[in-house]
Amino acid sequence: xxxxxxxxxDGNTALHYACRGARxxxxxxxxxxxxxxxxxxxxxxxxxxxxxxxxxxEVEDRESxxxxxxxxxxxxxxxxxxxxxx
Numbered sequence: 001x002x003x004x005x006x007x008x009x010d011g012n013t014a015l016h017y018a019c020r021g022a023r024x025x026x027x028x029x030x031x032x033x034x035x036x037x038x039x040x041x042x043x044x045x046x047x048x049x050x051x052x053x054x055x056x057x058e059v060e061d062r063e064s065x066x067x068x069x070x071x072x073x074x075x076x077x078x079x080x081x082x083x084x085x086x
Contacts, residue, residue: 004034011043019049019074022058024066031073039077050074 004014015038018026027049030036042048053059053074059067 004030004036005038007041007043010045011041013038013041013043013049015039015049016041016043016047016052019051019053019070020056020058022053022056022060022067022070024070027053027070028073031077036077039074 007013015030015036018030039049053070
């Protein structure tokens with residue numbers, strides 16, 4: 001297990017934190033450079049990273065390019081899992 005795969009006591013990974021904080025550059029880096037497999041991992045509250053991005057109060061503009069790209073990256077990182085969630 002690498003640091004990027006580590007989970008806290010609530011089951012959150014680095015990707016969960018990046019999504020909760022609407023850190024679009026970090027989301028992109030985790031998915032593109034580190035192949036963050038935690039995209040399909042639910043935390044203790046049964047939330048996927050994308051759920052935390054959708055619910056985040058840190059998102060300033062839900063119509064921004066950065067937000068749209070983050071959602072797109074998360075959805076396409078593991079499309080089979082996402083289809084089962086919808």
